[in-house]
Amino acid sequence: MIWRSFSSTATSALRLPRTTSPYVALSSPLTRSSITAIRTVLAEQQYQFPDTYSEPTAAVLVPLCNVDNKPGVLLEVRGKNMRNHSGEVSFPGGRVDKTDLSYEAAALRETEEEVAIRPEQVEILGTIGPPERSLRGLRVWPYVGFIHPSVESRHHPSSDSDPLPSISLSDLRASAPEVAHIFHLPFTEVTNPDRLRVHDFRRQVDQPYWAITMSDFISGGATEWASDSLQRDKIGGGRGGRLEVWGLTGWYMTMLMRALGVYD
Numbered sequence: 001m002i003w004r005s006f007s008s009t010a011t012s013a014l015r016l017p018r019t020t021s022p023y024v025a026l027s028s029p030l031t032r033s034s035i036t037a038i039r040t041v042l043a044e045q046q047y048q049f050p051d052t053y054s055e056p057t058a059a060v061l062v063p064l065c066n067v068d069n070k071p072g073v074l075l076e077v078r079g080k081n082m083r084n085h086s087g088e089v090s091f092p093g094g095r096v097d098k099t100d101l102s103y104e105a106a107a108l109r110e111t112e113e114e115v116a117i118r119p120e121q122v123e124i125l126g127t128i129g130p131p132e133r134s135l136r137g138l139r140v141w142p143y144v145g146f147i148h149p150s151v152e153s154r155h156h157p158s159s160d161s162d163p164l165p166s167i168s169l170s171d172l173r174a175s176a177p178e179v180a181h182i183f184h185l186p187f188t189e190v191t192n193p194d195r196l197r198v199h200d201f202r203r204q205v206d207q208p209y210w211a212i213t214m215s216d217f218i219s220g221g222a223t224e225w226a227s228d229s230l231q232r233d234k235i236g237g238g239r240g241g242r243l244e245v246w247g248l249t250g251w252y253m254t255m256l257m258r259a260l261g262v263y264d
Contacts, residue, residue, distance in 0.1 A: 026187040029163035042126025059107035060093025065147040072186035116173040209254035211246035
């Protein structure tokens with residue numbers, strides 16, 4: 001079941017997303033040409049992350065990939081028994097450790113630990129910003145990368161217009177109990193108005209974004225998700241019994257889609 005879109009408490013209207021992007025085809029597989037275009041547009045934002053930061057930090061990977069020749073974003077649902085952010089939608093990532101060489105390295109390490117994607121499979125395309133604080137007080141640094149199905153396929157020569165190989169979700173391993181489920185959100189669903197709800201990021205009326213309903217993506221009781229009656233912007237959980245890409249995850253998703261010319 002898909003919930004029809006409507007505005008929640010947001011007072012700032014958003015126009016419905018465009019169904020096309022000037023940089024990538026939303027319904028055709030990502031190609032070498034399209035990920036080059038994404039890298040270029042992210043670089044044009046001229047937002048460079050510093051090598052060090054004085055406050056507690058975390059890093060996430062916004063993993064773009066093809067699945068069954070459909071372009072989109074890889075997401076996870078955190079385990080329902082986790083102390084922090086249980087049952088919420090998130091990107092792979094976590095707190096930066098002292099042993100991490102960089103924020104990017106931390107995002108790649110956490111991705112391998114949580115969903116078994118090796119750092120060598122990830123082609124970093126850029127960053128989106130500015131980074132925001134989580135409710136736990138961590139400054140969260142988002143890196144955008146394309147996921148290749150193997151290290152070999154990443155370095156295999158191909159035409160700029162040829163579809164890049166799809167990853168298989170069955171090859172990924174959710175790290176229990178931290179991760180309960182891994183799913184792929186196609187770009188076409190990111191623009192589907194039946195899935196979208198306007199929400200104000202951190203209740204700021206000048207920062208509206210699209211929350212995306214994902215309840216029907218998780219079937220058969222594979223997991224459970226949390227619903228926050230206070231509707232605080234957590235990593236991304238559920239409201240009203242729904243599983244949603246919202247909170248900080250939804251905000252970063254909106255920032256990416258704005259960079260790609262899909263959201264206003």
